[in-house]
Amino acid sequence: MDVTLLGTGAPLGLPRPDCPCAACATAVGDEARAATALLVDGALLIDLTPGPAFAAARAGQSLAGVRQVLLSHPHEGPAMEVPAGLPTPGRVADGRELALLDGHRIRALAVDIPGTAYEISGPAGERLLYLPPGAAPAGLVDGNGVAGGGYDGAGGNGPYDLVLLDVLGRPDALARLRASGAVDAATDVVAVHLDHDVPPGPELHRRLAAVGARAVPDGSALVVGEYHAVPDLPRRTLVLGGARSGKSVEAERRLAAFPDVLYVATGGGRDGDADWAARISLHRERRPSSWRTVETCDLVPLLAADGPDGGAEATDRPVGSPLLIDCLALWLTHVMDEVGAWDDETWEGGGRKALRERTDALVAAVRATRRPVVAVSNEVGSGVVPATPAGRRFRDELGRLNASFGAECEQVLLVVAGQALALRG
Incomplete structure (x- = not known):
């Protein structure tokens, strides 16, 4: 036909x-x-x-x-x-x-x-x-x-x-x-x-x-029935951008035409912070009503879930419902809290090693996942150098995490003024 x-x-x-x-x-x-x-x-x-x-x-x-x-x-x-x-x-x-x-x-x-x-x-x-x-x-x-x-x-x-x-x-x-x-x-x-x-x-x-x-x-x-023109969809995508750049909108747009999306909010709530509550509300109103939401920083089990039961055929395509992770910067903040990375003495006494283990585990899970994943992260390396050692530590670690995470993604985008620039893919 x-x-x-x-x-x-x-x-x-x-x-x-x-x-x-x-x-x-x-x-x-x-x-x-x-x-x-x-x-x-x-x-x-x-x-x-x-x-x-x-x-x-x-x-x-x-x-x-x-x-x-x-x-x-x-x-x-x-x-x-x-x-x-x-x-x-x-x-x-x-x-x-x-x-x-x-x-x-x-x-x-x-x-x-x-x-x-x-x-x-x-x-x-x-x-x-x-x-x-x-x-x-x-x-x-x-x-x-x-x-x-x-x-x-x-x-x-x-x-x-x-x-x-x-x-x-x-x-x-x-x-x-x-x-x-x-x-x-x-x-x-x-x-x-x-x-x-x-x-x-x-x-x-x-x-x-x-x-x-x-x-x-x-x-x-x-x-009708010709297959060659169907675009290949990336399994893993990292969307980077500065504050209010449109990076979250870009990430949400990429999954709006897919069912059963699981939105993973790594920020959680902040008691008494009206501005933060307004930001969360805006994000929720923007998402399709059919999406599910979970607030967690335990990303490794989610990336491993819904994987294939085995067989060569399953490795050719994504398996399981898509994940939208927003964002890696808040995930890193949470993990640095847990390992005591903000304190110089704790950082040198084992915090650095503990953080590396957590970030390595996340990157390994991204590498192995069969699920479609779109992750959002802040690009913080182009601004003013933070005035405190803790601020500089966070900037450096987020840069390393973005680079490691992006290395495992088929597509990496940088969003500037609402415009997505393809860095890979």
């Missing part, structure tokens, strides 16, 4: 008309996008893009063979034309199926906003799922599928070969599809409905790759 994307943008397109924002200003060439529309095997058209006949011609396609035109969402963009000779656009009621004479089957699925998702099966059994802009599946059924007749793990349909959705606008939709088994590591996830709230330029593609998705230019042809 072949899919040609006549457009990949939001209903108003990208750039938006008369919009001066940075995303619109840089949306030129392959980054300029018309409203999303799909042409499937030249016979089925899902949604309309401005000038669909010209868009098809630019992609080397023709609309002459289209036998069905379906709409997925209430149209909010510029006026759309229906070229002469095309069938009148329509919709399929949620839960209903439509069979085309050429062997395609279309099933309409409920979503959580006005509109309809479509599951399309090809004559050879290939399957794709298309969600309208800003939409997520209306529900999951006991982890076995999308409510309303979509993916059914119990029925043996297996994961979709291709999923097209608003990845950055609704990462929770992708997380729910992953939780149900409708999306797995072999599913090609393509971002569509791209609007001017996406980051401009290469940053868009970096963010998508970090959650296992990609974007393609208008006019791209996709082969």
